[in-house]
Amino acid sequence: GAVVSQHPSRVICKSGTSVKIECRSLDFQATTMFWYRQFPKKSLMLMATSNEGSKATYEQGVEKDKFLINHASLTLSTLTVTSAHPEDSSFYICSAAGTSGTDTQYFGPGTRLTVL
Amino acid sequence: GENVEQHPSTLSVQEGDSAVIKCTYSDSASNYFPWYKQELGKGPQLIIDIRSNVGEKKDQRIAVTLNKTAKHFSLHITETQPEDSAVYFCAAGTSGTYKYIFGTGTRLKVLA
Numbered sequence: 036g037a038v039v040s041q042h043p044s045r046v047i048c049k050s051g052t053s054v055k056i057e058c059r060s061l062d063f064q065a066t067t068m069f070w071y072r073q074f075p076k077k078s079l080m081l082m083a084t085s086n087e088g089s090k091a092t093y094e095q096g097v098e099k100d101k102f103l104i105n106h107a108s109l110t111l112s113t114l115t116v117t118s119a120h121p122e123d124s125s126f127y128i129c130s131a132a133g134t135s136g137t138d139t140q141y142f143g144p145g146t147r148l149t150v151l
Numbered sequence: 152g153e154n155v156e157q158h159p160s161t162l163s164v165q166e167g168d169s170a171v172i173k174c175t176y177s178d179s180a181s182n183y184f185p186w187y188k189q190e191l192g193k194g195p196q197l198i199i200d201i202r203s204n205v206g207e208k209k210d211q212r213i214a215v216t217l218n219k220t221a222k223h224f225s226l227h228i229t230e231t232q233p234e235d236s237a238v239y240f241c242a243a244g245t246s247g248t249y250k251y252i253f254g255t256g257t258r259l260k261v262l263a
Contacts, residue, residue: 069249076258078254144194
């Protein structure tokens, strides 16, 4: 149980384009989803927290107009990187939480974004 | 601000030996402590967790201990195997928020 998927697993795009990443909780309803960014050999950097049906809460220094987050249902959240630039290239990971009686975040497999 | 310190940053052990990773947290409100294993190019996977109302939890070769007074918690892996090689992250969270503060990670290498 508690499986989280992400799509796509890898994406290469040209500078200036937008990219959408989907995060789905497959076997539970996620009241809260998180989006992280991870640089090589570094820890997880929280970008934003989203609750179903509400606006996302962004961490300090994360541009909300650049990283659009939508949590339209209890099983789906999306992250859209708008007008991507090479410095946005990174490993993006989502997690989902909300299974009854636990405080656990379950992570997706991550999306490797490369912006040319 | 609140933080979680994790040590060591890298750890090499011989196959069959034990590995210990230690974390210290600063937020007194923290009461949930998960440990994650991350293999290269993959998302973190929960391997064990502990709540502040217990001092130790064990699951086969993996155990976690918690000293709430000292704000320390540790991961113990016994009889290590090459497939245990990965990056391990500790985290500290507070019930009901689902939000964690992560440690900086420990790269464990088990030498065959």
